[in-house]
């Protein structure tokens with residue numbers, strides 16, 4: 689009996705199981721000898737409702753990848769699909785709508801509005817996207833992040849770590865389908881860093897959100913379900929649910 693090719697090849701994951709799909713992404717800066725290529729035909733699938741960490745040596749393209757996946761920067765070539773919408777090719781207006789409706793960001797430059805209080809900053813994306821923030825969610829996030837007594841302060845009155853926590857709260861309160869976090873614990877003490885990771889974990893486990901987090905810390909990556917390793921603009925490995933020690937060892941290997 690002959691079998692059709694469809695039954696002999698393994699089926700790709702169902703579209704609904706993939707939150708973000710990157711296909712052959714390329715990006716370069718500069719030209720000639722000075723050209724840098726942070727993304728080199730990089731392809732990646734981020735599963736839905738799971739916590740994915742991205743690690744790799746400095747300069748391997750992690751932040752560039754996050755910006756491109758989140759639709760904040762365009763690739764030179766390749767496609768990005770978030771949910772069932774291809775971001776690459778959308779005009780700026782539709783891209784902004786997609787980001788507001790489905791994506792949350794926690795980036796290294798916190799991008800807080802200086803003239804607004806912490807509370808106003810946290811609620812800004814919801815206001816812009818005309819989405820309602822559930823009071824219970826707001827209270828839970830603010831209390832978990834220890835921001836209750838800082839809500840009336842402006843960013844310049846907050847420490848770096850407090851500003852980072854405001855940025856984390858801002859990304860969480862609208863419950864976006866996909867959260868991109870670039871070093872979300874980078875500026876935080878161990879206890880607050882652990883709270884942030886726990887909030888991201890809860891977002892995945894209890895609210896079915898998808899989290900994609902860049903980190904240099906194997907301990908933080910160990911909280912994720914899966915860690916993707918980048919080197920020189922490419923995916924070189926993906927590890928499922930590993931310990932901090934295993935991830936640290938894998939990272940050393942990549943850096944060799």
Ligand SMILES: Nc1ncnc2c1ncn2[C@@H]1O[C@H](COP(=O)(O)OP(=O)(O)OP(=O)(O)O)[C@@H](O)[C@H]1O
Nearest residue numbers: 717724725726744745746747748749750751752753
């Ligand atoms: N706007 C830019 N203009 C020129 N070069 C850039 C720009 N953004 C990034 N690069 C270069 O692209 C490469 C990848 O940078 P990227 O920030 O994505 O790496 P990374 O893995 O996040 O690094 P790190 O871990 O140090 O934050 C680096 O060599 C960087 O200098």
